[in-house]
Amino acid sequence: MECFVLCSIQTARWHSVFLSISLLLITYLMTLQRGNTGHGECERTEDCRATIGTEMETQLPPHEGDELSVVDMHTGGEPLRVILSGYPEVKGDSVLAKRRYVREHLDHLRRALMYEPRGHYDMYGALIVDSELPEADLGVLFMHNEGYSTMCGHAVIALGRFAVDYKLVKEPQSLETQVNIHCPCGLVKAFVEYSGGRTGGVRFLSVPAFAFATDVTVTVEGFGDVTVDISYGGAFYAFVNAQRFGLDVTKSRTRDLVDAATAVTNAVKSQVKLHHPTSDDLAFLYGTILTDGNDDYSTDPTANVCVFAEAQVDRSPTGSGVTARVALQYHKGLIQLNQTRTFQSGATGSRFTGKAVEETKCGDFKAVVVEVAGRAFYSGVSRFVQEADDNLTHGFLLNLDGGHKF
The missing domain is CATH 3.10.310.10 (Diaminopimelate Epimerase; Chain A, domain 1)
Known part of the structure; x- marks a missing residue:
């Protein structure tokens, strides 16, 4: 019995030694493999992030x-x-x-x-x-x-x-x-x-751009009668001096600018019938552009804020809006052909230039071709997935005023 116990202990010891050696060997081999791939065990959090980024890149786990x-x-x-x-x-x-x-x-x-x-x-x-x-x-x-x-x-x-x-x-x-x-x-x-x-x-x-109507009076909820201009630059916009609402396009709260512009858009949509000479698909008001009122020709920049679609705020000076505004200024005799103006976003301060370069026609409208210039930059590349069991896979839109969309 004593021999059996001693032999069993001895066998267990040798098994433990063998297991330890095996683990050391496996660890050594894994270290060699990691060394060859450059994906070794990281000592710092920064190293771990770099390793994960290198190994995973843009790969996603299995999904449907x-x-x-x-x-x-x-x-x-x-x-x-x-x-x-x-x-x-x-x-x-x-x-x-x-x-x-x-x-x-x-x-x-x-x-x-x-x-x-x-x-x-x-x-x-x-x-x-x-x-x-x-x-x-x-x-x-x-x-x-x-x-x-x-x-x-x-x-x-x-x-x-x-x-x-x-x-x-x-x-x-x-x-x-x-x-x-x-x-x-x-x-x-x-x-x-x-x-x-x-x-x-x-x-x-641009496509032919034209002033559709000037000095149009509409009744705007919360503001009474407001005089607007409507111009087309690939899309229709209403134009109003922000001072009419006691606002400054570069200093006022974005919320206040959005509220005023949205109220104008709603009024024009309900009170003014738009038409386009070539297609009914183009005959809709895209948004309202609030300006600083500096419409006379000047080498100084003129600022505006465009609120379009569903109260969406353009961070840029708005390319089609610049087109429509140049056409409007040309129609009013405030600028001449090839006089370049600089347009500044009231939201970000970014700038486009615009000028009328050629007279033309769009149906019965006297129109101009407008040249607009600016810079674009890359932000990144992304792969998005729509997992089948995600209840929000089709997206949702939060509205600060309520009426969220799903």
């Missing part, structure tokens, strides 16, 4: 659900989410028809990318589509928190750079490359600075 990939940019602070993949085929024989199709059949994807948790209240997006125009390099559909726009200048500036960088234009030209972008409002020609393989500033020539 669709993925969407995007490139995020901004122009003067106004975001643009360019959709790379994840959308099914967009049907339609024209860009305007495709706009109707996504609104009727694919709007859940707009909400997924524009709304939280992937976006935010003031997110803006662009979906690249095929154009029916042979001269177009690309077609585009614009989207925001309310739906789909017909024109967006800040997006055109960003897309011009994007198109060159992502090889949508096959042979970039030195100094400046032309990119023909088919927007729902028509063909817009963008010109992208290009040198040494790098893109820079962008200017574009």
